[in-house]
Amino acid sequence: xxxxxxxxxxxxxxxxxxxxxxxxxxxxxxxxxxxxxxxxxxxxxxxxxxxxxxxxxxxxxxxxxxxxxxxxxxxxxxxxxxxxxxxxxxxxxxxxxxxxxxxxxxxxxxxxxxxxxxxxxxxxxxxxxxxxxxxxxxxxxxxx
Amino acid sequence: xxxxxxxxxxxxxxxxxxxxxxxxxxxxxxxxxxxxxxxxxxxxxxxxxxxxxxxxxxxxxxxxxxxxxxxxxxxxxxxxxxxxxxxxxxxxxxxxxxxxxxxxxxxxxxxxxxxxxxxxxxxxxxxxxxxxxxxxxxxxxxxxxxxxxxxxxxxxxxxxxxxxxxxxxxxxxxxxxxxxxxxxxxxxxxxxxxxxxxxxxxxxxxxxxxxxxxxxxxxxxxxxxxxxxxxxxxxxxxxxxxxxxxxxxxxxxxxxxxxxxxxxxxxxxxxxxxxxxxxxxxxxxxxxxxxxxxxxxxxxxxxxxxxxxxxxxxxxxxxxxxxxxxxxxxxxxxxxxxxxxxxxxxxxxxxxxxxxxxxxxxxxxxxxxxxxxxxxxxxxxx
Numbered sequence: 038x039x040x041x042x043x044x045x046x047x048x049x050x051x052x053x054x055x056x057x058x059x060x061x062x063x064x065x066x067x068x069x070x071x072x073x074x075x076x077x078x079x080x081x082x083x084x085x086x087x088x089x090x091x092x093x094x095x096x097x098x099x100x101x102x103x104x105x106x107x108x109x110x111x112x113x114x115x116x117x118x119x120x121x122x123x124x125x126x127x128x129x130x131x132x133x134x135x136x137x138x139x140x141x142x143x144x145x146x147x148x149x150x151x152x153x154x155x156x157x158x159x160x161x162x163x164x165x166x167x168x169x170x171x172x173x174x175x176x177x178x179x180x181x
Numbered sequence: 182x183x184x185x186x187x188x189x190x191x192x193x194x195x196x197x198x199x200x201x202x203x204x205x206x207x208x209x210x211x212x213x214x215x216x217x218x219x220x221x222x223x224x225x226x227x228x229x230x231x232x233x234x235x236x237x238x239x240x241x242x243x244x245x246x247x248x249x250x251x252x253x254x255x256x257x258x259x260x261x262x263x264x265x266x267x268x269x270x271x272x273x274x275x276x277x278x279x280x281x282x283x284x285x286x287x288x289x290x291x292x293x294x295x296x297x298x299x300x301x302x303x304x305x306x307x308x309x310x311x312x313x314x315x316x317x318x319x320x321x322x323x324x325x326x327x328x329x330x331x332x333x334x335x336x337x338x339x340x341x342x343x344x345x346x347x348x349x350x351x352x353x354x355x356x357x358x359x360x361x362x363x364x365x366x367x368x369x370x371x372x373x374x375x376x377x378x379x380x381x382x383x384x385x386x387x388x389x390x391x392x393x394x395x396x397x398x399x400x401x402x403x404x405x406x407x408x409x410x411x412x413x414x415x416x417x418x419x420x421x422x423x424x425x426x427x428x429x430x431x432x433x434x435x436x437x438x439x440x441x442x443x444x445x446x447x448x449x450x451x452x453x454x455x456x457x458x459x460x461x462x463x464x465x466x467x468x469x470x471x472x473x474x475x476x477x478x479x480x481x482x483x484x485x486x487x488x489x490x491x492x493x494x495x496x497x498x499x500x501x502x503x504x505x506x507x508x509x510x511x512x513x514x515x516x517x518x519x520x521x522x523x524x525x526x527x528x529x530x531x532x533x534x535x536x537x538x539x540x541x542x543x544x545x546x547x548x549x550x551x552x553x554x555x556x557x558x559x560x561x562x563x
Contacts, residue, residue, distance in 0.1 A: 045435055049443040082269040083235065084433060086447065087372065090390065091272040091350060092472045094365050095494075096274055096372045097387035099394050100476055102431055102447050103237035106269050117436055119269070121445030122237060163281075167345070168338040169285060173299040179291050 042149060044139070050152040053159065056127040063130035066137045066144045067111070073133065076115065077108035079125035112137035138174060145161055159178045190548035202350050205249055227477025228252050229446070233259035233518060234376065234395035236447045237469070253397065253516045260513060273432040273441045277451055277474065280347055282427040287351045289420045289455060295348020298424065305496055310314050352453055352470055362458060362467040364494075382503045389506050394475050395484040397512030405485035408492050415496040419488055422453040422470060427476050438493035450479050454487035456519045460495070 051059065067073055105128040106119040108159065116136025120128045125149035138148045218414040219226055229241040233256040241259055248254035275290045284300025287293040299305075344415060355361045373380055373388035378386035383555035409417055428448050432441040452473040461466055471491025489506060509515060540550060 045440050045442040046436055048435065052444045052524060071257050079540060080267065080269070082267040083263060083408075084431060084444065085271045085374075086236070087272050087274050088474060090274060090472045091277060091352065092255060092453070093366065093386070093471045095366075096369065096384060097394075098271075098372050098374055098376075099275075099391070099449070100234035100236060101263055101266075101268070102272075102445075103235060103240060103266075104269055108436075119442075119444040121431070121447070122239070142207060150490055155249065159353065164338070165343070166283070167341040170298060170300055171341075173302075174296040175299050176297065177291065178550040 042152060044135070047138060047148070047152055048118065048131075048135060050155045051118060051131040052146075054151060054155045055129075056124055056130075058151060059127050059130040059134065062144065062147060063133040064077075065147075066133055066142070066148075069143075071112045071142070074110040075107070075129070076110055077106065079105055079107035079128045079132075081105045081123045081125065084119075087089070107132040109133055109136055112140050112142060114140035188527035196526075200239075205247075213246055215242045215246075218245055224478060225250070225252055227479055228398055228482075228502065229255040231264065231476040231479050231482060232256040232395060232397055234476075235259050235263040241493040242407070253512045254478065256397075257513055257516070262352060270433040271427040273434065275429050275431070277449070278350065278427065279450070280425060280427040280429050280451065281354075281446075282346065282348065282425050284426040285348060285424070287420050287423050290351055293348070293351045293423075295344045295353065298345075316330040350453070353423075355455075355468060355470075360467055362464055363467045364469070374494060380507050382507055383498060384503070386494070388488075388492065389497075389503065390472070390486075392507055393473070393489060396482070396486075396510035397515065398479060398482040400510040400512065400515065401489065402481050404510060405488050405492075408489060408502065413496070413500040413502065415492060415500065415502075415557050416459070417460070417488070417492060419482060419491075420455045420457075420459040421487075422455040423451075424453075424480060424534055425451045426480070427451075448477055449476055450477065452480070453484040454491055455497070456491040463495075 074164075082104060083154055084104045085101050086099040087096055088099045089095070102121060104119055104121050105123055105125055106117070107129045108115060108117045108127070109129070109132045110116075111133060114136045116132040116134065116139060118128050118131035118135055120131060133149075134148050138145045186385055208485040209295065219238045222242075222245065225245055226241045229252050230246055232252065232420070233241070233244075235241070239261065241255065244258040244262070245252070246257060282298060282300075284302060284494075285296065285298045287297060291297075299494075370385065370387070371558050373385045373391065375388055375391045380392060396479045407413075408415060409419065426448065428446040430443045431445050431447055433441050435442040454471040454473070456471060458469055460469055469491055471487040471489070471494070472557070473486030473488075473490060475482050475486065493502050493506055497506070544550065
């Protein structure tokens with residue numbers, strides 16, 4: 038069975054991709070002259086982090102996280118992206134890639150490959166992080 | 182400049198500001214890049230993000246550089262920047278249990294579920310000043326780390342288990358042992374947004390938690406210390422239950438599918454403080470827990486917050502604590518009021534001098550001084 042990446046999973050990985058790889062692929066997507074309309078932004082603003090604390094399970098607002106969002110229409114399909122930080126070009130490129138993938142246009146498979154690369158990179162980074170952290174696991178002795 | 186009956190001075194003000202810029206931006210030392218500040222002064226950057234209430238490391242680093250290392254001034258710059266930005270969304274409620282921990286200790290219990298993970302910490306070693314002549318040579322470990330991250334090279338360490346990544350809370354164990362007071366309510370009130378509507382006592386707990394999350398760290402620690410020293414008559418026996426530093430996912434609703442989508446991760450410090458309930462109207466067979474959470478890596482702040490959360494729930498309204506938490510711990514509020522004292526107060530002070538002179542003249546003329554009336558409580562004094 039072929040794995041089909043959900044739109045949310047793809048958006049999450051595009052939110053984590055490097056700027057250069059997003060822009061390069063987005064440029065390639067629109068190189069065939071497909072019409073692109075920017076519907077929203079790219080706009081820099083805040084996402085308010087709402088937390089449900091675990092003691093009384095009450096919600097509170099921790100603070101704001103800087104983010105950028107954009108929405109485009111490419112060949113009649115809408116693409117949306119949000120990334121943390123204020124990189125407008127990268128966010129716009131991610132929205133173009135979302136539209137390209139949604140429309141099933143020629144570069145859709147390359148977008149899946151990019152997402153797989155991002156996921157692999159995250160996995161390696163986390164493994165490396167654990168390799169550094171694991172030696173700091175401690176078991177203090179208890180004096181009785 | 183116009184304030185308190187004084188104006189003018191524009192040329193001197195501009196010259197003073199220019200002096201700040203020239204001495205700061207053209208100091209006879211190498212420029213500190215944004216990356217350098219986030220990498221080498223990470224705790225200062227984290228503190229600025231937390232006190233400003235805006236999470237973005239590069240922006241906080243730029244503010245830190247502009248403020249010449251003054252964290253309160255940097256927070257002020259960051260909060261001013263935030264006030265210019267639109268709110269794109271309120272996130273889906275974040276579950277701190279999802280945290281990928283990079284440090285986690287349970288001082289209350291030797292063998293909790295999951296590891297006691299010291300992570301990046303120097304808590305257990307002596308403080309000795311190092312004064313190197315230059316940058317240290319890269320270690321073999323650093324080179325290996327860089328190579329492994331860039332390539333698909335596997336590491337020798339066993340894969341991280343879910344329990345090692347997001348260990349079960351110590352609090353859950355206490356709950357299972359029926360040692361925890363149950364305070365969870367069935368309703369789910371909307372959280373108070375202190376950035377849009379200032380909180381005044383009596384306030385929801387969500388307002389107090391939000392105020393503490395962006396409090397000035399030193400103010401919060403000082404208030405915690407005062408609370409345990411007991412000048413207000415409150416008695417605490419506090420144990421730190423758990424302390425974590427790690428990454429949490431930020432999710433918003435996708436505008437097209439309506440499903441939650443992760444747009445990135447942010448780092449937080451979380452603390453749980455166990456309180457020994459011993460009040461006459463409290464269940465003395467159980468503990469209660471205070472909760473602390475703040476942006477970045479700021480353990481002192483999170484621990485103070487957790488302790489003050491439970492103190493406020495127990496004693497907040499029988500004494501001054503809730504009022505102190507809501508009205509005195511914001512760095513911009515207190516720092517701003519303090520800094521305004523540097524502005525010209527010529528007119529107000531001259532009126533005070535004239536009052537003194539009038540009273541002296543009246544006394545020398547043998548007149549009785551006017552009856553002294555105490556100022557009513559709460560009267561503004563500027």
